[in-house]
Amino acid sequence: MTRHSGPIGVFDSGVGGLTVLSALQSRFPGENFVYLGDTARLPYGTKSAATVQRYAVNAATHLERHGIKLLVVACNTASSYALDAVAAASPVPVVGVVEPGARAALATGSRRIGVIGTEGTIRSNAYQNTLAHRAPSIEIAAVACPLLVPLAEEGWGDHPVTDQVARHYLASLLGWGVDAIILGCTHYPLLRPSLQRVVGADVRLVDSATSVADTVADDHADLLTSDGPPGSVRLELTDASDRFLRITRAILGRDPEDLEVVDIDQAKT
């Protein structure tokens, strides 16, 4: 068993991936983490596969400069469109959020699974293909919900407008009799109050955060530090407007301690 002393890199297009970081920290308190949010170029969810791949590889290359031992792509769109490209360009193991999210949904025992996400995530068919491969007999339906990220960023996670927008997007899934819905975007857990109200108590809302930590524990135990003092977290954003800092505080429940603005545009593979 080899243990490495480098940090675990966590990458997202923005600050939604901090929900994944928090789950990893809770599970692996002795690890050091470096989180990169590409806030200067977000959102990824509306952009093409080619652009998302270029940005994701660029971000991974930047994180490798920190000597990371493992890279978690905590962005659903990047995991959907660019996980292979990032893995091919990366010297360390790479974990995405799609496979863990699909596992978590299947673990609920649902037979009719809905997937919601950005246009890029849904169009990529990454969740649909992963679910169908793992459990050929279940039924799957997917819906892109472009307005949910802006609503989460506006702080309207428990707001009548969000209820109305969610009812619009989720009508077809609810009419079809969905059992569980994968929140295929790291922003969506911020909308749980509205979403749960709209889908009702019988439909499970599944997010990837805890399941990503399970995957890291299962597949990369050799890289993990099991003892020692509490680890550190370094937070890097490519843009630190007041808006992103406000959302960061909302997710963390406190001010970030060690935050730096970085320019990664020029990082080359």
Place this chain on the structure above:
Amino acid sequence: MTRHSGPIGVFDSGVGGLTVLSALQSRFPGENFVYLGDTARLPYGTKSAATVQRYAVNAATHLERHGIKLLVVACNTASSYALDAVAAASPVPVVGVVEPGARAALATGSRRIGVIGTEGTIRSNAYQNTLAHRAPSIEIAAVACPLLVPLAEEGWGDHPVTDQVARHYLASLLGWGVDAIILGCTHYPLLRPSLQRVVGADVRLVDSATSVADTVADDHADLLTSDGPPGSVRLELTDASDRFLRITRAILGRDPEDLEVVDIDQAKT
């Protein structure tokens, strides 16, 4: 009088600036245009002044390679945060949308002018300062409306959710007795049906598109071509996802003819 044969460059963070391009084409049919939409890095409206300045100078540098004779910054956030930086870096005259928009609002004779725009545009105080400088006695109030761009991009310009969101954002302006509202974002004209319904028939909604053409005619007549055959339009986007192509078609009312995807990340000043 010198007349140049180069095209007029028009730049926006995305495709909303096509509303400005259309007004320029109608007014100056003999001109050639090259339009750059930085769709790979939009939106600018949520990002910091430093990032917007970097992106806008980068875009201007790219357009100069086409030998443009004049640059129109058709993005309100870039005009608000970065017009001086672009002008300092540019060898050709630069026209923004804020000054023309302010002129158009004052031409209505309004005494109480509201300004709506992105967080960046409103925070910059560009419209507020320009209006106050030109007409010290008028009253001005400004409101950031972050959800309006996503709603316009979703095609919900005439939708009950947009009415509800607009009522939320505009309540303070309406309670204050606003006479005219500057649509301080090139996407907002796409929301006119909902916005006009919410503000009522007595409040004028003013956009910059026509007024930008007036400014070009007034201030840069020496650069314009007054005769000759109809000019051409070249359309460049930094990302061409289906989403952006759909919005482009919605604004132009047709498929774009001459569209190219360009990578401007590496353009240096």
